Amino acid sequence: MEIERWERSEEISDAEKKVIQETWSRVYANCEDVGVSILIRFFVNFPSAKQYFSQFKHMEDPLEMERSLQLRKHARRVMGAINTVVENLNDSEKVSSVLALVGKAHALKYKVEPIYFKKLTGVMLEVIAEEYANDFTPEAHGAWTKMRTLIYTHVTAAYKEVGWAQ
DSSP: OOOOGGGSOOOOOHHHHHHHHHHHHHHHTTHHHHHHHHHHHHHHHOGGGGGGOTTTTTOOOHHHHHHOHHHHHHHHHHHHHHHHHHHTTTOHHHHHHHHHHHHHIIIIISOOOTHHHHHHHHHHHHHHHHHTTTTOOHHHHHHHHHHHHHHHHHHHHHHHHTTOOO
């Protein structure tokens, strides 16, 4: 089976790491609001993803989702995990460790299908590109595409490590 091009982790250059960190510093300054925007778009575009969240799986209205304290809390956790990865882009062992913990928890504890990470990281890029259009140059887009791949590759590796079977 051929792996899609973006699923093969490409090395992120030092210049790309800098672009990711600079872009992220502006995004993370509004981490809760951006995280909520990402999750709402994710759940609107992929409603089946809500099945894993008992607190808001029946919410249809984006405004109701936006007011949900549980959704806001999860948005902060997601953004915090991404922040840890971004802050440690020069420490591949730390990046692997953080994403392995995320992957294992979602595989074993929450039983989330790994495809949702692919979908979520795609939505993340869309939202950041829209909300930070001035910062999201073609260079930044290329760097973030590699970042998306890095996240997905490490998370799915953790799924494989724990013997995830769909």
